[in-house]
Amino acid sequence: MTIRLPDAQGALRSYEPRTDPLDLTPGGPFTSRTVLAAAHVVADPYADVTPDAPAAVDWDATLAFRRHLWSHGLGVAEAMDTAQRGMGLDWAGAAELIRRSAAEARAVGGRIACGVGTDQLAAGSVAEVRAAYEEQLALVEESGAQAVVMASRALAAAARGPEDYAEVYGHLLRQAARPVILHWLGPMFDPALDGYWGSADLDTATDTFLEIVAAHPDKVDGVKISLLDAGREVALRRRLPHGVRCYTGDDFNYPELIAGDERGFSHALLGIFDPLGPPAARAVRVLDTGDVKAFRELLDPTVELSRHLFRAPTRFYKTGVVLLAWLAGHQSHFAMVGGLQSARSLPHLARAYELADGLGLFPDPRLAEDRMKNLLALYGVTR
Secondary structure: OOEEEEOOOOOEEEEOOOOOOOOOOOOOOOOOOOEEEEOOOOEOOOOOOOOOOOOOEOHHHHHHHHHHHHHOOOEEEEOOHHHOEOOOEOHHHHHHHHHHHHHHHHHHOOOEEEEEOOOOOOOOOHHHHHHHHHHHHHHHHHHOOEEEEOOOHHHHHHOOOHHHHHHHHHHHHHHOOOOEEEEEEOOOOOHHHOOHHHOOOHHHHHHHHHHHHHHOHHHEEEEEEEOOOHHHHHHHHOOOOOOOEEEEOOOOOHHHHHHOEOOEOOEEEEOOOOOOHHHHHHHHHHHHOOOHHHHHHHHHHHHHHHHHHOOOOHHHHHHHHHHHHHHOOOOOOOOOHHHHHHOOOHHHHHHHHHHHHHHOOOOOHHHHHHHHHHHHHHOOOOO
């Protein structure tokens, strides 16, 4: 059987899907690295909503996907940008997601960390930003989850300089009940975050960021770096206080950063581990044995797919993530909150299918092929 896929030039070519998926067995947590997958939300396709309306979430399918990740030993990073925070999912929806997922984590014994932001504010003063952060931190901690303090669009707009970041983050860290993860999300993921930490110069911003961490090392479990710059992450990682972890958020260079070097390594909190959860888990279990070479041999081939999904404009990577979840049978439809299933072109989606199929990511390759053909038919591609 073959399938005709459009290329970047608009021409159709034949592709022969594989017939055998990878044999990926669920397993327990890892010993050498802490690994969290930032998980997507499943929209309710039957809800009568518009792109500007509050998100309608299929809670059963959303929680089932988290159980899938936990079953492979991965932790779940909940209500992060992969879950479309600020791109279809508002704070009310995120709060409900946090409550439900945290309860599910307790029920199955899964690890969970949840995003703390300020998205209940469109804009506000520094004091209002601090209060918004406090509200969200309280909810996450009450749910029993670890907090991931995310970058704030409102703070980026309100801050006059590095001192405002130090004041807001210092206040939050002092009142946090348990160590948090600080998340530096680069402007390639969200243009509104350009100049975060008070400077558009990344060296200056890094200094401010590290000063905040160094002032509260007992309250910072780790830092998540999403700048898509491996060299910069390694340099920052080497400057962290003892005991503070680096969680890579680099969806372009994660194998080398997780593998590490003679001076350390990164843990992981990655959106690409949503579709790559099972093979990533298998690779990390190999790394647990100390076999770095075999780890790289397993994980390096996945980078081409990740770089494709996260190519500019990077913030629309969620569309490819949800496409692959649908093709893999984790949900019954290709619909997204905010209508973002339309954010990537058909050639982009076709290439994502081809790369994922080549990796053996689909538990049922025939189902994935049939669903991809149905999507192509909607665009006028006949079988």
